[in-house]
Amino acid sequence: MSTAEETTGGETSGWGEVTPDAARRLLIAAVEAFAERGYHATTTRDIAGRAGMSPAALYIHYKTKEELLHRISRIGHEKAVEILRTAARGEGSATERLADAVSSFVRWHAGGRTTARVVQYELDSLGPDARAEILALRRQVDAEVRGIIEDGLTTGEFDVLDVQGTTLAVLSLCIDVARWFNVNGPRTPEEVGALYADLVLRMVGAKR
Amino acid sequence: MSTAEETTGGETSGWGEVTPDAARRLLIAAVEAFAERGYHATTTRDIAGRAGMSPAALYIHYKTKEELLHRISRIGHEKAVEILRTAARGEGSATERLADAVSSFVRWHAGGRTTARVVQYELDSLGPDARAEILALRRQVDAEVRGIIEDGLTTGEFDVLDVQGTTLAVLSLCIDVARWFNVNGPRTPEEVGALYADLVLRMVGAKR
DNA sequence: GGCCACGCTAAGCGCCCGCTCAGCTTCAGC
């Protein structure tokens, strides 16, 4: 459990790369609105209002409402790839790296649930080009996890019959955290991360 | 693997209880449209058009667009409860009943992906009253799965540290199938059901 | 001090939304 930079600073952190300030405020407002109501149910007036601006100000920084979703989705997916890549290319055994990958990925989905919800569940609202770009990032996500599982099979740490199916299931389990996790619920993101790391090690038959 | 009535007749089956015929056609059209584009992005004109009717015809059978979603969601959740209850109250060991529950639940989410998508992912589009009613059905779903896991702990078949957390994870894994399953993909609903039953038995530490 | 580029707003355009309503057709009951 090493890579845990994701929850510091609340839900609005992690957008430091977006400039200028007004564009970042609009983007954060859009993330919150999309997460609460969904992309199609969110109006540009709502986004601008949350950012303390008039509806027209949005169009100075973004060409369309869809460009906002595209930017959010790309930044979020790049973060997801980074989290998994850091864990996958770490130093420990396949067992340690898989546990690390799952727990940090889950912590990101639980702690940054607002962002993760938009990133994982609004993909279909993008147009074909933007969607294709995001799907390429998803294949990188899949490859990182599959790589760790294959490593564990090579070293004899794991016992898995269907590598691709198990990879899919592991990612699916982590991603769905963004759907059900409740900040006011009984579990912290860290607790869910630890529970899920244990469950996933059981799924791959890790010897312990 | 006993309860497998869900995929027969294609995606439009299972609405036999909805009458008259025109109301059922509108409901099926709504399921397809909501699954493809999401509730908010679907227009009443689109639903009526798919059912071969004028937009006004919709309002003879349903008071609002939301009532359509409510009806779909309730029927779908009742079906989900029924599937899990049949498996949970079957005759075999806890191990057999859990495998049966997971594989039939997964087959329903994969084979009836169109319906399952609407049922599982459009809950937030309902108003407070309808949403509360559906959440009660979800608690029944949770209770059935938790019950099997508790049975397996009592008999010593399973080894689980966090019963509620594991129940949540098992259901989450099954439900998310509706998000990623692709009818034209490499796996049949039966194959995914079998794979997931195996993974879940590993998660609960079932002795085999 | 004059100028202009920049960030923003007030107003509003054209469109399509959910939904309504007057009226048409069909058909069972007598």
Add this chain to the structure above:
DNA sequence: GCTGAAGCTGAGCGGGCGCTTAGCGTGGCC
């Protein structure tokens, strides 16, 4: 053959949508 109920349509209302445009205030630069 007449009547009333049921099922449906064509036309359209009020409103909110995404997005545009003309113009205003402000601060850096010479």
